[in-house]
Structures are given as structure tokens and as C-alpha cells.
Amino acid sequence: MPLPASWGLEKALAEIAAIGQFRRPRLLESGQGARVTIDGRTLLNFSSNDYLGLAAHPAVGRALKAAVDTYGVGSGASHLVCGHTSAHEALEQALARLTGRSRVLLYSTGYMANLGVASGLLGRQDVLLQDKLNHASLLDAASISGAKLVRYRHGDVRHLHERLAALQPSSQRVLVSSDSVFSMDGDVPDLRMIAACTAQAGAALQLDDAHGLGVLGAKGGGACEAHALDEDAVPVLMGTFGKALGTAGAFVAGSEALIETLTQKSRTFIYTTAMPPAVAAATCRSIELLTEESWRRTHLQQLISRFKSKVAEIGLKLMPSDTAIQPLLVGDSSAAVDLSNALLARGFLVVAIRPPTVPAGEARLRITLSAAHDENDIDQLVHALAALVTQ
Ligand SMILES: Cc1ncc(COP(=O)(O)O)c(C=O)c1O
DSSP states (O other): OOOOOGGGGHHHHHHHHHHTOOOOOOBSSSSSSEEETTTTTTEEEEEOOTTSSSSSSSHHHHHHHHHHHOOOOOSSOIIIIIIIIIHHHHHHHHHHHTTSEEEEEEEEEEHHHHHHHHHHHOOOTTEEEEEEEEOOOHHHHHHHOEEEEEEEEETTTHHHHHHHHHTTTTOOEEEEEEESOTTTTOOOOOOHHHHHHHHHHOOEEEEOOOTTTTSSSSSSOOOOHHOOOOOOSSSEEEEEESSSSSSSSEEEEHHHHHHHHHHHHHHHHHTTTOOOOHHHHHHHHHHHHHHTTHHHHHHHHHHHHHHHHHHHHOOOOOSOSSSSSSEEEEEEEEHHHHHHHHHHHTTEOOOOOTTTTTTTTTTEEEEOOTTHHHHHHHHHHHHHHHHHHOO
């Protein structure tokens, strides 16, 4: 029996296509790296979140293979049943050291970690205060928890302060959540001010450091290390492995009481199979590499500076960002796709990001840089942008 015609799926799909927002995954014939293969063509890749070039690092791959020899492939069960191996335990401890937190809990994805924080800590009588441009997983966390969602203007600490002051005295737990590095914008709000404002109101702060972990901080400990924010200032720290760490999965870090509470109550931790132990072992190896070899962060910073100054030289304006995410705002969705396709024709993979991932009228090319790039890669991209955008 097909889906009922009354559901109107074809019509809805046609509407998505008509406004230039139809999306389809591209088929990669290679692993991640500065260069990827699509349709038999080698493309310079400026769309990945593999900021340190670890996703295809041989040492990370070797750690994964060695762990498969020990543990096999699947974890076989959830953490609380019998899926929690010594590889998972070692990763939790490595993350606690990296982030300077008391305890860590692993999740299978960052999306699940954010849902798990809200569902484990908040209920209908509670409030979740969020930056308007927070990642979809944080916003979705509000509905899964039943907490009242209140949003403040992007990066606007004064507005956050007003929102906190306007809360009903009857509100019980108030959690302020923010991306540290905004995923589609690349900017970092004033995290110390956000922490101070949150603490002053007696609320708690959750930071989603998906795009900061490994990249920010002298040791790669992320936004909290870079901005000297300890466990008291940011009691709920979330990070992911699928970006700078080059693997997959996520974690939440914080106090003993936080981790024990999530262990008992966080549904996306409890009711799902633990990540494969080999992925945990590979992630441990990534952490060793990023802490021991700081040259990747230094090199990435140099590439970011080079890209920004070369783009300024050709008279192009990027969105304000000092991180590896350097978006070029286009506006119209179809125009963003056209530009992305024109770059593709010249050998560059720079994916257009359109609504609903970004606000209406703010389609953009989300250009991301990686330590896997070299200066010549950056110069080639700038050259292509000069030919296509500033002609
Ligand atoms: C800010 C942010 N939080 C959470 C996630 C979700 O992480 P994951 O890909 O591990 O589900 C992402 C990206 O995917 C992200 O950009």
C-alpha cells in the first residue's frame, strides 16, 4: 500500500525544488582530505569539518584496525547493558583530561548528546534559553524535553540578560545553551560574558563546542580552554568527534553529579547501542595527535589569516569570523547554488548552505579550511572566487 496521496509528498517536494532548496547528498569516491573524488574528478575540498585533517590520518586508521582485532566491530549493546568497553572508558578519561572536566559521558552522535542533555536535565516546568542561531540539535532538544524555549538574538548578551531577567520566578531549572563556534557563521560570541550573565541569574550554561574542540585552545581543549572557562563557568560542555577529531560520536562533560544524572535519565544515552569500541579507540588516538602535535592548529590559523587577507585584497567581503568556517553570504538560494556549481566546474567543492539550515534570504557558501590544506590550495580558491564573484 503506497503512502496515501492525501499526504501530498510529491507536491511538497515540488515546492521545495521550486524555491531552490532541494538537497541531495553528493557521492564521494574517496575519503576525506584536502582533495576528494566525485564523479571521477579530483576536487579541492572546502566543505568538510575535518579541520585538522585527521579523518583519514593513517595513525587514526591504524588505531581503529587494532581495536577491531581486540573488540570486533559492533559494541553489541547499550553502555548500561554490556556495550561499555575499556576503549570507551579510556576515551572518557582522555576527554576529561583534554577538557579539564571531572567526568565525561559518551553519546553516539552530537545530535543525540544535545537531545540527551535537555531530556536528562529538564522538564515542562523548566526553561531553555537559546541563541537564535543555535544548531538544530539544540533547538530540537527543547521540544524533546518539554521545557519552555526562549530565544535571544544571536550573540547578544544584553538580550540574554533581558530574557533571563524576564523569567517567571516560578521557573525551576534554567539552562542557557549556545554554540561556541557557530556552525554556519563561524563566529564566536563573548563566551565569558555569556557565562557571567548566566551565573548572575542563577541559571546554568551549556556550550556546544562541536566546532571548537581540537581547534581552539593552546592544547586543543576547545573554546573553554581558549576562554579560560572552567567547569563552574560552563557546567555542561558538549563536544563532537565528527569534526576536528576526524571520527564520529560525541560527549558531554561536567561534574560527577551531572554525569551520573545523565547516566540515569538521558534517554539518548540509555536507549541506544554504544558506539563501536574501535571508533572510541581511534578517537583516543586523534586526541593524542592533536595534543602532542600543535602544528596543525598553528598551520590552520596561518591559512585562515592568509585566506582572509587575500579575499580582502580582491575586494570580497566574508562574514565576520576568525575560525576555520569562513562563510561568503550570497542571499538568494539559487544564486548560492549557481556559485557553488561554478566553483565545482573549476574543481572546487564548496557547498551552498540554504534555508532552513540558515535563515531565509541568507544562503551562503560555507567555506571551511583545514590543516590538510596548503597555501597554494588557499590561493587557488581565492583566484577562482576573484574570477567568479568580483568579475
Ligand atoms: C554545533 C553542532 N552541534 C551538534 C552537531 C551534531 O553533531 P553530530 O554530527 O555528531 O550529530 C553539529 C553537526 O553536525 C553541530 O554543528
